[in-house]
Amino acid sequence: xxxxxxxxxxxxxxxxxxxxxxxxxxxxxxxxxxxxxxxxxxxxxxxxxxxxxxxxxxxxxxxxxxxxxxxx
Numbered sequence: 118x119x120x121x122x123x124x125x126x127x128x129x130x131x132x133x134x135x136x137x138x139x140x141x142x143x144x145x146x147x148x149x150x151x152x153x154x155x156x157x158x159x160x161x162x163x164x165x166x167x168x169x170x171x172x173x174x175x176x177x178x179x180x181x182x183x184x185x186x187x188x189x
């Protein structure tokens with residue numbers, strides 16, 4: 118987990134039980150982020166599946182798939 122990937126919503130670029138998720142850009146307006154990079158994130162069902170500092174939320178491009186992602 119944590120490696121770069123190229124296709125949001127895809128599991129093909131990532132290890133087992135991970136999905137490619139978009140990362141909000143460090144630039145621009147936080148209320149309207151620019152999606153410039155993609156990272157493999159652990160698939161989750163609920164918050165208890167994620168480490169501290171991350172939340173379980175939907176992944177753009179992956180219908181009904183959720184992943185542990187940094188808190189917004």
